[in-house]
Amino acid sequence: MLKSLLIANRGEIACRVIRTARRMGIRTVAVYSDADAKALHVRQADEAVHIGPSPARESYLVGEKIIAAAKQTGAEAIHPGYGFLSENADFAQAVIDAGLIWVGPKPASIRAMGLKDAAKKLMQDAGVPTTPGYLGENQDPDHLKAEADAIGYPVLIKAVAGGGGKGMRRVEASDDFLDALASCQREAASAFGDDRVLIEKYILSPRHIEVQVFGDAHGNVVHLFERDCSLQRRHQKVIEEAPAPGMDAATREAVCAAAVRAAKAVDYEGAGTIEFIADASEGLRADRIWFMEMNTRLQVEHPVTEEITGQDLVEWQLRVASGEPLPKRQDELSINGWAMEARLYAEDPVKGFLPSVGRLEIFREHRDVRLETGVYEGAEITGFYDPMIAKIVVHADDREAACEALAGACCSTDIFPVKTNAPFLWRALDDEDFRAGRIDTGFIAAKGDALLPPSEPSEDMVKQAAAAVLVQEYYGAPTTLSFWDDDLLSQPQPNPWRGALGFRLNREPNRKVSVAVEGQVYETELPDDWASKPIVGEPVASGVAVNDDGLSFLAALPRFSGATVGAAADGAILSPMPGRVIAVAVGAGESVAKGQKLLTIEAMKMEHTLTAPFDGVVSELDASEGAQVSEGALLARIEKDSE
Ligand code: ADP
16 A cells, blocks of 8 residues: 555645545645645645645646655655646656656546547447547538538537537537637637547537546456536536436446446546436436546546445545555445535625635534535635635435535535625525426526525525624624523623614614615614524624625624724724715814714715724825715724824
């Protein structure tokens, strides 16, 4: 068995590999870029080597630096994870040439599966069904068009060197073919330096079915059943599960056997995935499932296979790389229950899924799920790498229970202030068609806005936010309070908000409260029984973070004098919300006394007065009457009287 291992990757997959290696008593070496100096994988490894600046091109993608790091630390083997250099045959060869063990397939196997047309030909020869289409050498546009006409529209033009969804064009009709071809060739030439294409029949109601395979150096190959990864957003997988809904035993047998033939055809060693596309217009049928491509590495979604088979695929990889035979024979493997994985991304579904970067002030996991992550509370999500925060993995007796568990976990994962796709994930998991297994790769696009969370907080959320803010205010930061304390009602209340808000505990019926949610002020009335409900909110520096089904909001008191929002300790007078300056009561250079009125801001038809936090001089005045100001804008600065 290996004694030491360098992991040529970062994030959750580096952590995942380290976990198994440690359990097996293998010494681990991490590599990291500038941005990852404090990353979780660096903390978890026994040793870590800095390999360069933050951009992956200058660190994680530089093979020589990684090999040098292995040499320097005496690591025996290199595990590439997924992405980065994992499917780079030249790197695999360089690792071997350096006298190290490559935890992956032989470079020749990677090369054989590297080009789409060559791989498809190889598969046809091995008796693996491939998508109907044209793979020929003749790249003359008129010839290609004649082939497309013969296949029948719609067709898909694919760059033979393509990957990552690039270099593909769907063509609806013969007349559009030549234009689409020219544009696909241009993209392929610039992205891959190879403008050759192949043509495939465009599969309607396509489902993405893939089979986990494993080979060893002794000629054994087994499969570990299928996964369904049909839930995709712009060709990127979002939710994966195993087994595939609606897969009967005979179809499974056929597709898994085809996958094993595919792996044997390239003399495969280690973990690999054979991806198929299925025409699911009439359910899953063995004669309508075709080979699409092989991924010659461990897949992001491997945990769902681990959950249903009870195997640790990283352990399998390390054993195979050490020269051991596969840990199990085919007849020792079986499917147990149902597993599902959701990819939690730092992106804002309300804003077109734009990446959302920043510090994870709050990151609380949901208990009872398997969470694969490379970050921790307090860590930074940067724009340098894939914005995945975590994979949430569940395992249950059946699909219904797995959906339920995963939806619940997506709703209750607390993350702030980084926005995540959690509210989108749970809407997908809660969808009636998804629950019934009526899924294909067009599911998310077809559902459209129905899967998006509202951009405004719901009325219930505003009430919840108001209650959370009041409780927080009463106890004072940074008290964590998840349930309302009955005793509160009988305690003396030294808190300042009562007067400010016109909210008086125990004095019916005035329960009107104003609360700022994400800088917008809402007026709400708390229900009579609000005090007996659980209050879910987490104190943060600027207020309370409230989780609304996976969507986090910042709630704060719209209070404009005093310490919290209006005036920072350094005398900076910031706008607590977007609004308009309607009065400026002081001039630059003027002396002011504590509590003196400085400016008035109007927002949501309410006027708010900002006052001086202490005696001093108006050293800066950036606000003028009538100006529109955004939240946090500097309006004025008060310099404290010196003495
Ligand atoms: P890439 O290598 O760029 O990821 P793939 O060949 O793996 O490209 O295809 C990516 C995705 O495109 C698939 O997951 C599937 O959703 C869709 N796709 C691929 N081939 C077809 C086809 N013939 N018909 C319909 N959809 C397809």
